[in-house]
Amino acid sequence: NLGLSDDDIYKLLKKFPEVLGCELEGMKQNVETLDRQWGISGKSLRSLLLRNPKVLGYYVNCKGDCVAKCTRCWARF
Template sequence: MLNRDTVRRKLEDLRELGFREEEVRSLIKRFPEVLGISENKLRQNFKFLVEEWKLPRNAILSNPAALHYSIEKRLKPRLNAFRALMMNKSLEKSMSYPPVRYLSMSEKDFHTKVVGRFAA
């Protein structure tokens, strides 16, 4: 159970990342586990998603679990896969979901629906 001070700090961390009050509430409602993410991981993941994945804040709001994923085990490998696959110009035109949705796919689905489909 999180104490009041911890929750207050998490709310402040989210505001410092640029989320407005109503966005913070929405984010917590969609993914309450965000309150358990360390400040360091929260900032690192947010920065990686915005700077490397080029995701707008509203994309992160639509899939806040992305703030919890491992950079080394999920975010970087999927970004690298997308970069390699983007050489195939048909990928971008045939993507059925916004990029943030591909982050939440299981490894099996990601490899089946993305890598296996476009790597050929």
């Protein structure tokens, strides 16, 4: 549960409609990564998702060694 209201989901989908094509397991892993590595959860997670919903679609972590998938890379976060 991300703590998002129906209105929040509307806003998220408006900013990042591609989320509908993201795999559920990948999004769950991203939410876990946000909590584990940056301590972002609860209300902070909700605020982040409304500001930058694209983090749900990140699946690359180049760690500075670029793999040319910048729009999906955690390095942007």
